[in-house]
Amino acid sequence: MGRFSSSGRAVVRTVTAFLLLAATAVAGPTATADSGSHSAPSADPAAIREWNVIATDTITASLGARPSGQAAIWHGFVSAAVYNAVVGIEGRYAPYKWHARGPSTASPEAAAVTAAHHVLLTYFPASRAPLDAAYAGSLAKIPEGQAKRQGVAFGERAAEHLIELREGDGRFAPVEFTASPAPGVWRPTPPAYLPFIDTWLGRLRPLLLTSPDQFRPGGPPALSSARYAEDVNEVKTMGAKSGSSRTAPQTETALFFGGNLVVQFQEAFRDYTARHHLGIAETARLFVAGNASATDAVVATWDAKLHYGFWRPITAIHLADTDGNPATEADPQWQPLLVTPPHPDYVSGHAAVAGAVTQTLSGILGTTRLDLNVSSEITGTTRHYEYADQFNKDMINARVWSGIHSRTADTAGCRAGNRVGAWTFTHYFQPLHSPRLHATPPIQPTCPLGSAS
Structure with missing residues (x-):
């Protein structure tokens, strides 16, 4: 390719x-x-x-x-x-x-x-x-x-x-993850033990941002912290494949967002532009704003994954006896509801893309009332999301309940995505001759309040 x-x-x-x-x-x-x-x-x-x-x-x-x-x-x-x-x-x-x-x-x-x-x-x-x-x-x-x-x-x-x-933008460049295995450090996860996939994404020249690390968040919680223990124990309890405390609706939410989020957004964009009878210019604008912000959210996510290289919940739970935190306990047999993707925990790509797209659309539409119909190939169901924060709340919970991300990785990802989205809207795709062009009007964050540390 x-x-x-x-x-x-x-x-x-x-x-x-x-x-x-x-x-x-x-x-x-x-x-x-x-x-x-x-x-x-x-x-x-x-x-x-x-x-x-x-x-x-x-x-x-x-x-x-x-x-x-x-x-x-x-x-x-x-x-x-x-x-x-x-x-x-x-x-x-x-x-x-x-x-x-x-x-x-x-x-x-x-x-x-x-x-x-x-x-x-x-x-x-x-x-x-x-x-x-x-x-x-x-x-x-x-x-x-x-x-x-x-x-x-x-x-x-x-x-x-x-x-x-896009000439010479870093696509497919050889980028190595060289961190040696240690407590807190990512390593290949079961069942396939695949290497860190597509590391070049973290060094790709963004479409909109000035650099991949422009909105790099602060690091994950220290292994000795109470926050870290809360993260591990929540995923251990709520994200287990069997014996979980999840309710049936929570399991459905985890599965609903268990596939390709980018494909889900494409369907939602098509549905929205058709239902709202947008013209060809407005339709092109909505697609590029959503997809360009998603592109840079992925770049920002992979930058953080490469920089922090934080281990996944399955590794943290299996090796909890090595983290030095007395509030965590190892369970070598624990398995997540969904298979863990082959890249580090911090930050969540799904949450970052969701945060970026919802923030961008809120700016484009002038409201956080997005009126999105989102379908899931995995569950075969469609959900209506009236407001952006509802979507992001479900996304954050879904990745915890699926057992593949810590809540901190999700909330930090969502907030980084919000910053990508705000940058997208305030710097690109504005109406010509608009007084708001290149301005920075306040945009209400679409990540749920109080969802991050």
Whole structure:
């Protein structure tokens, strides 16, 4: 899964031109060279949702069940290119690190699908066949004419700009976790004892932040502290696979958030933008704001994981007789409800992404009343979250009740995510000519009050 060279990108442009001709043929003999030129350029926001589904399927097929934050990175890239393609034509919001403007007569819809296709094909070349087929289908829905041609051309420019921005950003760079096993230090966990996965995420150049450690939180509690003992004993009691004190609803909450949170958010974004009838620019903005903040929340999370390297609850409980804390007791047979992912406890990636996305959306929407419908592939259920803090409260509890994170790791992650989200909203994606552009209006934190030390 690498990116194309300049010659590879030329191939992408050639394929795009071919697909545009193919889509012209699909449109039928009644389509003239300038048909639709006297009507408003095609700008159906459903195209963004459609290509978000395609992006989700493409990314998921490549990564599989990989227990990493990688999915957020790729969604961030795609959403940024699509956003620039749309607002570069519509001109309503500040583009992402770009000053180019497309012709006002261009089709934002053609630009959006072209940008999404181009970025996905660049980073996931093995998916060429389904991506090209989907792209031809999308182009065939757009009336032929100058607006479509201009939209395709500008979408290509937006994608190329994003790809060039991400050159040399640290993807897949060899980053080693070298800490030797000791009390409090992370080490591979059962049952698979996998090594620290995707360490490069902690050194990746962020999309929005100035550096991966910009919002690095203070460290985890000392092993000798009362807070540490409370964390360990809570997970031991509430997060056990068997013999837990969890209620049935608490177990359902743990399982509900036990899958890919990034995928859950994509479904929620699609549902929200459709139910609220957002236009194409507003739809592109919501997707990029949510996904770019999630990207940087993952980077910030992995930075903290690399820096602190704190052991997971399963290790802390198995080796409690080595922590020097008289309030903890070892249980070598203890197992968590969910399998522990192969990376350190502090901080929680799920909680950080949730905190970032909810904070960003609160800024974009101007309220913490988010009205999100969130589905879970694991439980097969859908939950309605009216307010951001309700979502984050469930997320924090879920990771404790699943036995894979300490409460401190969750709350610190959520708060770090809130800071990423506030930065996102106050520095990017603002309306053009708005007095709030680059301002820092107060935004109510979306993490539950009193949830962290």
